[in-house]
Amino acid sequence: xxxxxxxxxxxxxxxxxxxxxxxxxxxxxxxxxxxxxxxxxxxxxxxxxxxxxxxxxxxxxxxxxxxxxxxxxxxxxxxxxxxxxxxxxxxxxxxxxxxxxxxxxxxxxxxxxxxxxxxxxxxxxxxxxxxxxxxxxxxxxxxxxxxxxxxxxxxxxxxxxxxxxxxxxxxxxxxxxxxxxxxxxxxxxxxxxxxxxxxxxxxxxxxxxxxxxxxxxxxxxxxxxxxxxxxxxxxxxx
Numbered sequence: 721x722x723x724x725x726x727x728x729x730x731x732x733x734x735x736x737x738x739x740x741x742x743x744x745x746x747x748x749x750x751x752x753x754x755x756x757x758x759x760x761x762x763x764x765x766x767x768x769x770x771x772x773x774x775x776x777x778x779x780x781x782x783x784x785x786x787x788x789x790x791x792x793x794x795x796x797x798x799x800x801x802x803x804x805x806x807x808x809x810x811x812x813x814x815x816x817x818x819x820x821x822x823x824x825x826x827x828x829x830x831x832x833x834x835x836x837x838x839x840x841x842x843x844x845x846x847x848x849x850x851x852x853x854x855x856x857x858x859x860x861x862x863x864x865x866x867x868x869x870x871x872x873x874x875x876x877x878x879x880x881x882x883x884x885x886x887x888x889x890x891x892x893x894x895x896x897x898x899x900x901x902x903x904x905x906x907x908x909x910x911x912x913x914x915x916x917x918x919x920x921x922x923x924x925x926x927x928x929x930x931x932x933x934x935x936x937x938x939x940x941x942x943x944x945x946x947x948x949x950x951x952x953x954x955x956x957x958x
Contacts, residue, residue, distance in 0.1 A: 755807070759817060762817060797834070800926050802835055806847055813857070814858065818854070834922060868918075868925060907922045
């Protein structure tokens with residue numbers, strides 16, 4: 721493909737003067753094969769799976785930045801909602817799983833990792849309750865983990881018990897991160913009508929109907945405002 725001189729200069733001008741960039745690239749990773757009867761074992765399996773699946777994400781993103789001269793601002797990972805993966809664990813505290821996710825993100829150079837999540841619009845399972853109770857501690861002891869809870873849908877209605885619970889959870893998360901300006905709440909999303917798969921932080925999670933891994937990207941237009949997804953494809957990362 722050949723580019724004219726004017727096209728090249730126009731691209732340079734957009735990067736330098738109009739903030740043209742790729743807002744983020746997000747790797748979705750299925751954790752459905754990481755379940756076990758122990759939180760510690762599950763956390764280790766999740767850590768290993770993320771490290772194995774995500775090892776090429778940042779190097780490839782940097783390669784693309786150099787090749788096309790357009791910065792990719794954030795590199796992110798989303799995983800299967802942890803409430804589903806951890807439900808068979810005997811322990812009730814899922815914080816070790818959040819810490820394992822955080823450790824993997826740090827080692828890979830990932831900015832944010834989402835999926836410490838539960839979908840409770842129709843009611844709670846044991847895993848859902850354990851995850852909700854773990855959110856304040858998980859978000860206050862990690863840097864890059866993001867959490868989300870879907871409490872309502874047009875089809876199922878509103879789970880008012882979940883709404884009430886999330887009010888307490890948000891307040892407790894704010895209290896535990898008070899010295900960091902309540903940053904824990906900035907990493908927590910309460911949804912209604914959440915999509916089946918969501919690559920957008922802080923509410924990102926890898927949908928259960930998705931393949932083993934996926935890659936999604938979104939961009940900002942010339943105005944610098946968010947413009948939604950630019951691409952989504954099955955990932956070649958292994």
